[in-house]
Amino acid sequence: MSGRSAGKERLSGSPLQGVLLALLLGEQEQPLHGYMLTTLVERRLGPAWGVTRQSVYGALNRLEQEGLVTSAWKTATVGGRGHGQRVYAATDRAETALSGWMRSPASKEPVRVELQAKIAMSRAQDAPQLLSALDAYERECFEMLRQTNEAEVPMGSWAGLALNLTRMAVDESLQADLRWIATARAWIKDFLAEIAGEQLR
Amino acid sequence: MSLLSLQNVVKRYPDGRREIAVLDDVSLEVDDGDFVGIWGVRRSGKSTLLQVAAGKEPADEGTVRFDGDDVTRMSPDRRARLQRHGGIGLLNVNWCPERNKPVVEHVALPLLSDGMSLREAREPAWRALERVGIAGCAYMPADRVSHGERVRVALAQTLVHEPRVLLVDEPAVPLRPSEGVELYELLHSLGHDSRLAIVIASEDIAPIRKARRMFSIDAGRLRSMDRPGTLVQFPERPHTRQRSQS
Numbered sequence: 202m203s204g205r206s207a208g209k210e211r212l213s214g215s216p217l218q219g220v221l222l223a224l225l226l227g228e229q230e231q232p233l234h235g236y237m238l239t240t241l242v243e244r245r246l247g248p249a250w251g252v253t254r255q256s257v258y259g260a261l262n263r264l265e266q267e268g269l270v271t272s273a274w275k276t277a278t279v280g281g282r283g284h285g286q287r288v289y290a291a292t293d294r295a296e297t298a299l300s301g302w303m304r305s306p307a308s309k310e311p312v313r314v315e316l317q318a319k320i321a322m323s324r325a326q327d328a329p330q331l332l333s334a335l336d337a338y339e340r341e342c343f344e345m346l347r348q349t350n351e352a353e354v355p356m357g358s359w360a361g362l363a364l365n366l367t368r369m370a371v372d373e374s375l376q377a378d379l380r381w382i383a384t385a386r387a388w389i390k391d392f393l394a395e396i397a398g399e400q401l402r
Numbered sequence: 403m404s405l406l407s408l409q410n411v412v413k414r415y416p417d418g419r420r421e422i423a424v425l426d427d428v429s430l431e432v433d434d435g436d437f438v439g440i441w442g443v444r445r446s447g448k449s450t451l452l453q454v455a456a457g458k459e460p461a462d463e464g465t466v467r468f469d470g471d472d473v474t475r476m477s478p479d480r481r482a483r484l485q486r487h488g489g490i491g492l493l494n495v496n497w498c499p500e501r502n503k504p505v506v507e508h509v510a511l512p513l514l515s516d517g518m519s520l521r522e523a524r525e526p527a528w529r530a531l532e533r534v535g536i537a538g539c540a541y542m543p544a545d546r547v548s549h550g551e552r553v554r555v556a557l558a559q560t561l562v563h564e565p566r567v568l569l570v571d572e573p574a575v576p577l578r579p580s581e582g583v584e585l586y587e588l589l590h591s592l593g594h595d596s597r598l599a600i601v602i603a604s605e606d607i608a609p610i611r612k613a614r615r616m617f618s619i620d621a622g623r624l625r626s627m628d629r630p631g632t633l634v635q636f637p638e639r640p641h642t643r644q645r646s647q648s
Contacts (some may be wrong), residue, residue: 215541247644322505336625337626339618339627340627343616343618343627346611346616347616348605349611365579365583369579369608371606371608372611373605375607376606376607379441379443379607380443383442383443383446384443385618386620386621387620387621390621
């Protein structure tokens with residue numbers, strides 16, 4: 202991984218790499234294993250990100266290939282029995298790469314909601330199924346809202362500000378989804394009522 | 403028996419030549435110490451639901467009961483008493499302060515309407531201000547307090563009658579986001595500490611995110627968003643910033 206000049210480090214791939222690098226730099230005293238990192242990512246970003254342990258290990262591997270993270274095997278003792286754990290630590294180049302990531306422009310993610318695809322491809326006779334799908338999607342939005350309640354950080358700290366801003370972004374997105382559901386439901390019902398009225402005439 | 407119970411409530415308003423159901427077969431049970439969040443877009447029926455639950459608007463069909471008593475069949479006098487003395491409090495965040503009138507006197511106003519003297523009413527008004535964390539503003543002119551404090555004054559005025567159910571309509575409308583977060587935590591801790599039942603209706607999801615039970619209202623239809631068969635634990639008391647001593 203040598204051969205890259207200092208100050209030119211860039212993070213490739215997903216924002217998860219930047220998040221992991223920030224967490225490892227924040228815990229320089231103690232290397233962290235993958236399970237702990239997954240828990241920390243979930244706590245900081247919330248469940249809306251849908252972070253899996255697999256995606257965390259994938260991002261750690263990429264960071265290691267780019268020379269921004271090193272890993273080592275460590276024996277941990279649990280219940281009197283030792284077992285091996287792979288722990289990760291940030292390298293000297295990580296700080297520059299993290300600053301570069303903070304500076305780099307963030308791109309708008311594409312919208313790929315399955316329900317929108319279903320509506321786009323639906324026919325009038327699919328309306329009852331779409332109404333049920335909208336109800337189910339609404340429940341999912343509320344479930345996600347419930348899951349984002351976990352962490353409590355006192356107001357007035359930077360960590361509190363960052364957490365509240367992240368949570369607000371999720372809130373705004375959920376609110377937009379819920380408003381869209383209400384509109385979609387009303388339009389579909391109005392359309393069905395109009396058709397029923399025409400059939401009666 | 404629930405503290406507040408709405409059963410198959412229908413409320414209609416005229417819309418041109420026809421009538422539309424603003425509340426369409428709405429049923430809702432609220433227990434002591436409950437925390438209920440209702441999310442809905444504008445004109446979904448949220449405010450009407452709270453007005454009917456508070457006994458301020460009559461239902462066209464169905465029943466509204468408070469502590470077992472049928473609110474829909476009460477005399478106007480008895481219904482008015484229900485909104486005082488350990489009954490139902492409906493928070494109005496959009497009140498207009500009188501110039502130079504101290505905050506504590508604003509909070510005492512409902513007690514003065516009950517025939518209490520200002521001297522008698524100051525003590526409970528002061529206690530209500532302490533509960534909402536702005537006792538330090540008690541003698542400030544009410545028209546000089548910040549937006550965030552103004553909402554808390556309104557809250558203290560609603561709490562001065564020690565209601566058992568607090569109904570809150572769009573609490574965040576006049577607030578900055580950071581003031582809103584503090585207010586929601588205050589509402590949450592009020593319910594948690596005193597077993598006060600709270601129902602918040604909002605088109606913003608932040609005020610209801612900590613609700614124990616959540617509903618969505620759409621075209622007057624109320625839908626439960628709770629997971630069936632799941633017992634939801636009351637969350638831990640959150641950190642709240644007390645400003646009374648500052």
